[in-house]
Amino acid sequence: MSLKPLGIVTEIVEAAGMGISYAYEDLVFLEHNAFLLQFTANDKELLIHTNSEAEESEIKDSIARLKNVALDHGMIFSDGSQYTLTQADDDNIRIEFSQSSSSRL
DSSP: OOOOOOOHHHHHHHHHOOOEEEEEEEEEEESSEEEEEEEOOOOTTTEEEEEEEEEEHHHHHHHHHHHHHHHHHTEEEEEEEEEEEEOSSSSEEEEEEOOOOOOOO
């Protein structure tokens, strides 16, 4: 199992004016819940999954900025699917991803 380039992803996110709140396995949670990142089998590509409750008009520019900064760092941030967050219990959240790829953005 190869190590994921979290350091480079952190640089990209910060250069885009955002911050990372938590990384768990292949998911990278940003300081907001409008979208999250997921590592793929290709260490140079991540998926951007959007929260089903997020307004497209509010996150469109942020995602475009993130994709552009990623390209400047030799990475590709591709559109993923939508997800929904729910509280599973006191300490955990549940993330459900839609089956189809998002074409909103």
